[in-house]
Amino acid sequence: MHDCVKVNGKQVYWHIANHQVPFYVGLAILYFAYRRKAPIYLIDFTCYRPPSSHRLPIAMFEENSVLDDLDPESVAFQCKIIAKSGFSEETAITSSLAQIPKVKSLALALDEAETIMCSAISDLFWRNNINPKSIDILITNSCVFCPTPSLSAMVVNKFKMRSNIMSFNLSGMGCSAGIISVSLAKDLLRVHRGSLALIVSSETLNLNWYTGKVHSMLLTNCLFRMGGAAILMSSKVNDKHKAKYELQHIVRTINAQDDQAHRCVYQDVDPENKEGISISKDVVHVAGDTLKKNIASLGPLVLPLREQFLYVISIICCKVLYRRRSSIYTPNFNLAFEHFCIHSGGRSVINAIERSLRLRKQDVEASNMTLYRFGNTSSSSIWYELSYTEAKGRMKRGDRVWQIAIGSGFKCSSAVWKCLQDVTPDNGSAWRDTINMYPVQVTDMKIS
Structure with a gap:
């Protein structure tokens, strides 16, 4: 049966049968449903907890600095930094670096990476009853340790994953690599719908412990400690519950x-041809500048219209009306987020971000306590902070979380999550049996 309509006085026949219309409507619905961005879920994550035998108390750090044949000036510099680091006596390093003299080798570095990564993955799989062969996408990241075969290949081998798994290994991406990995997983999960993605964030200390005398390179020994995290993400609709x-x-x-930003965290060799990572004095300034640019892009996505309006008006007043006589308005990010996970790169970094964003002390509690208990664990630190918030029983349905990670490059990455259900504190988390001790008052250490 055909229908017709008149166009400019002429009859034009419609050659689609009436009973076919629902078919095309259905196709259109399916098309637009597929075109809609698939939701990306974080099912669960685990953080590696080093055994107590790997602890590096402050006194041991000082003693090892002396026994490493460092000159008195370098020893005094390291002791000064560690005293102000905000660390507790519980931060850990791999056992090979606690020996005198220190033992550094590729085999030991591989063993350290395998211990951290596989322990976190095993806990994640066990807690969620996951078969390793069900993982479709694997992303590993470690900033300065990049062996061959890759760390992702090591994980595939250890857990006997599928031969057609999509595996990626990110290196040289700094402490922001954790969120960069999440970004890559998001894009892949939306292309390959109904898939599971495993992200493993870690850092290896053995080969990267600096044994020279350049102060800017000695900083890494005072800041970085042992840690890692495994994250399970999904684009399966049925995983929402x-x-x-x-x-x-x-x-x-x-x-x-920007040349200054590019060089402020830089891997290089010292005059004695010893390799290390140099951290410039400009790092706090560069981090703040990069964070401002990141917030300028994130703000319109998350802030209420009133806060955006006040921010724009303040810029106009500052640049047009009063020039430098008035300061630019800092939006109230507590109206957009209930929880903040700021990369625990150091006390100065956390304090600078706290001031620039006008955050409350409770907003940076997770960051300060993670730095105190575990130290700077590089790209995995934001997951220790999220675990801290969960362990405190503060994560409720509908809460919004802002993860901020900064790292070499210079890069700043933000991830915003929405909690889908009240999160019950997990007795198996990295904060197990110690969470009731926190928060604590962090003060400078006394070094003899």
């Missing part, structure tokens, strides 16, 4: 076009 969080936004900023 068991997922903890849904990904809302990811914003990435890189400032590498």
